[in-house]
Amino acid sequence: xxxxxxxxxxxxxxxxxxxxxxxxIIYAASLWxxxxxxxxxxx
Amino acid sequence: MTSHGKRRAALIxxxxxxxxxxxxxALSGIGDNLVYSWSPSELLAARQKAVGATVRLxxxxxxxxxxxxxxxxxxxFRVTDGKESVAILANAVPPAMFREGIGVVIEGTLRKDxxxxxxxxxxxxxxxxxxxxxxxxxxxxxxxxxxxxxV
Amino acid sequence: MRGKFQWEHAVLLLALxxxxxxxxxxxxxxxxxxxxxxxxxxxxxxxxxxxxxxLSLTVAFxxxxxxxxxxxxxxxxxxxxxxxTGVVLTGLLLSQGMIWxxxxxxxxxxxxxxxxxxxxxxxxxxxxxxxxxxVDSAERRASWSAVAIIVAxxxxxLVYFCVRWWRSLHQVQSTPETVDAAMMLPLRINAxxxxxxxxWFIVRRARLELAQRQVEETTLPERRSxxxxxxx
Numbered sequence: 001x002x003x004x005x006x007x008x009x010x011x012x013x014x015x016x017x018x019x020x021x022x023x024x025i026i027y028a029a030s031l032w033x034x035x036x037x038x039x040x041x042x043x
Numbered sequence: 044m045t046s047h048g049k050r051r052a053a054l055i056x057x058x059x060x061x062x063x064x065x066x067x068x069a070l071s072g073i074g075d076n077l078v079y080s081w082s083p084s085e086l087l088a089a090r091q092k093a094v095g096a097t098v099r100l101x102x103x104x105x106x107x108x109x110x111x112x113x114x115x116x117x118x119x120f121r122v123t124d125g126k127e128s129v130a131i132l133a134n135a136v137p138p139a140m141f142r143e144g145i146g147v148v149i150e151g152t153l154r155k156d157x158x159x160x161x162x163x164x165x166x167x168x169x170x171x172x173x174x175x176x177x178x179x180x181x182x183x184x185x186x187x188x189x190x191x192x193x194v
Numbered sequence: 195m196r197g198k199f200q201w202e203h204a205v206l207l208l209a210l211x212x213x214x215x216x217x218x219x220x221x222x223x224x225x226x227x228x229x230x231x232x233x234x235x236x237x238x239x240x241x242x243x244x245x246x247x248x249l250s251l252t253v254a255f256x257x258x259x260x261x262x263x264x265x266x267x268x269x270x271x272x273x274x275x276x277x278x279t280g281v282v283l284t285g286l287l288l289s290q291g292m293i294w295x296x297x298x299x300x301x302x303x304x305x306x307x308x309x310x311x312x313x314x315x316x317x318x319x320x321x322x323x324x325x326x327x328x329v330d331s332a333e334r335r336a337s338w339s340a341v342a343i344i345v346a347x348x349x350x351x352l353v354y355f356c357v358r359w360w361r362s363l364h365q366v367q368s369t370p371e372t373v374d375a376a377m378m379l380p381l382r383i384n385a386x387x388x389x390x391x392x393x394w395f396i397v398r399r400a401r402l403e404l405a406q407r408q409v410e411e412t413t414l415p416e417r418r419s420x421x422x423x424x425x426x
Contacts, residue, residue, distance in 0.1 A: 001190045003115050004136035009226075009233035012297040016236045016290040017217065020243065023286045024391070031398050038405055041413075047265065050337055054262035057344035064348035069359070079306060079361040101361075138300040140230050148304075148363055165299045170368040172234060172377050174225035 080148050082124040090153070099150045100129060100159055101167075106143045114191055122147060122159070130157060135164040139186055202397040209390035216383030224376050236294040238380045242388040243287045248350055250280035250392050251319060255347040258340035267407060268400075270336040274326070275400035277319055277343060279392050284316040299363060307356040308364035315353055318346035332407060 080101030086093055105128050108121035118133040120143075131149060141147075146169070151161025220238030227234035254276035261269035291309070292302045303309065322342045329335040357366045370378055 001112060001114060001187065002117055002134050002136055006136060006139050006186060007233075007297040009139060009231045009297060012233050012293050013221070013235045016293045017221075017239055019289045019293070020239050020286050023282065023289070027282045027395065031395070031402060035398075035402055035405075038402065038409060041409055046333075050262045050265055053337060053341050054259060054344070057262070057341045058259075060345050061348040064345075065351055068352055069355075079363075135300065138296075138298055139233070140298050141300075142229075145229070163301065165301050165304060165363060167363060168230060168298055168365055170365045170372050172230075172237065172368060172373045173228050174374045174376060175228040 083122055083127040083129045084124055086129060086153065086159075087127050093153050094155055095152055097150065097152055099148055101148045102128075102146070104141075104143050104145055104147055109143050109189070111189075111191060118164075118190065122149065129153075129159045132158050132160045133164045134160070134162050137164055137186065137190075138166050140166050140168065141186060142189070200401075202394050205390045205397075206394040209387050209394060212383050212387030212390065216380045216387050219383065220380035224380050225374070227377075230298055233294065233297045234377075236290060236297075237377070238384050240287065240290045240294060241381060242385040243283055243290060245385055246388040246392045247280055247283035247287050248354065249389070250276045250283060250396065251315070251347065251350055253396065254280055254319070254343050255350070258343040258347075261336055261340045262344075265333075265336070267336075267404060270332075270340075271400035271403040271407075272396070273336070273340060273343065274403045275396035275398070277322055277339075278399050279395040281316065281319045281323060282395070283388075283392065284312065284319065288312060288316060304363050306363040307360050308353070308362050311349055311353045311356050315346075315349050318349060319343070322346060332410065 080099040081089075081093075083100065083102050086098065086100055100122055102122040102124045105121040105123040108123075108128075110119040112119060118135070118137065119131065120133075121128040121130050123129075133149065133151075141164075146167035148165040148167060149159065149161045150163040150165075151159055153159050216238060220235055224235070224238075226232045254273055257269050257272035257276055260266070261273050291312070295304070296302050322339050325342055326335050326339045329338060356362065357364055373381070
């Protein structure tokens with residue numbers, strides 16, 4: 001076999017779930033931040 | 044025209060545009076011209092023309108064709124469509140699912156000596172997802188053993 | 195606006211419970227796949243993400259029709275909420291897909307029809323959001339983005355059907371007959387979890403849009419067009 005490592009299943013699983021979790025949290029945080037900015041503008 | 048009427052005209056225009064795009068894609072057979080991959084039979088039939096060009100070869104890893112190789116050497120196996128088969132020299136680390144009998148798509152070039160050389164080996168998976176049977180378990184270590192033997 | 199109980203938070207709670215349970219079952223209880231091994235567990239997040247991304251963009255399509263037909267602010271708010279959620283989910287879908295592809299196919303990316311149409315879906319709808327950001331008039335922003343969404347939506351059925359119509363690296367849709375029962379359970383739970391989570395995102399983003407529009411109108415009355423006054 002050529003040099004290199006066969007990609008490990010669990011490492012990929014952890015990467016996929018982490019990317020998704022982080023992405024969703026970032027989007028939720030962005031919504032929260034935009035709302036806060038708007039509320040400051042209103043008051 | 045009122046803006047109300049303009050909006051509704053835009054709505055009809057947009058819906059028609061979307062419907063036309065879908066109809067063209069579905070009915071024109073545009074995809075028939077997009078050859079995703081060649082089968083071994085197609086490749087061998089076009090042999091002279093195919094030599095040297097970068098093409099995609101699709102088929103199954105022929106059962107019994109996977110050779111044991113030294114670490115660092117390219118993988119050697121044959122790809123078949125049931126009728127013809129092509130000898131492969133793959134300079135790529137295979138994914139863990141790689142095994143005899145599985146579907147592959149290989150991007151590379153056919154050499155004059157009849158070997159198909161590639162650096163891009165892709166393994167296909169079908170839409171079946173089953174639990175392993177007793178004692179049956181896939182993993183990367185297992186694949187390495189099959190390919191290189193006990194070190 | 196504040197202090198009042200908003201129903202979508204109950205939906206969020208339900209989403210988080212379902213996603214936690216579904217992911218736990220998917221990662222710790224369900225069996226590995228016989229040929230693919232443990233990496234198949236990415237399916238429990240990838241497939242629900244794909245379903246709900248396409249569903250969100252379908253909601254955007256319907257809302258765009260409603261927005262053009264009626265000109266009501268509520269429809270435009272629904273357009274933004276569902277488009278933004280659909281774009282976020284499609285972005286995550288592509289990332290998960292690349293990770294799964296590297297492990298099972300052996301490559302990060304390939305220009306097969308499913309991957310290409312999905313990338314096109316991401317670019318088109320992200321383009322709609324960019325278009326919105328560049329238009330100042332609320333009225334024009336609503337009509338232009340609605341038209342763009344309806345045209346862009348033509349790609350969504352292609353994403354779904356392309357694997358049946360044309361040869362590709364990506365497999366065709368699985369069905370309950372081709373998936374082990376032990377794997378269907380976490381898949382279904384996570385699909386409902388993702389559905390409720392997307393609902394929360396869409397509603398929150400839509401409420402934000404309505405609130406922003408209200409502020410725009412009260413602080414910048416001179417920017418209201420005759421049209422907007424008529425519809426207010």
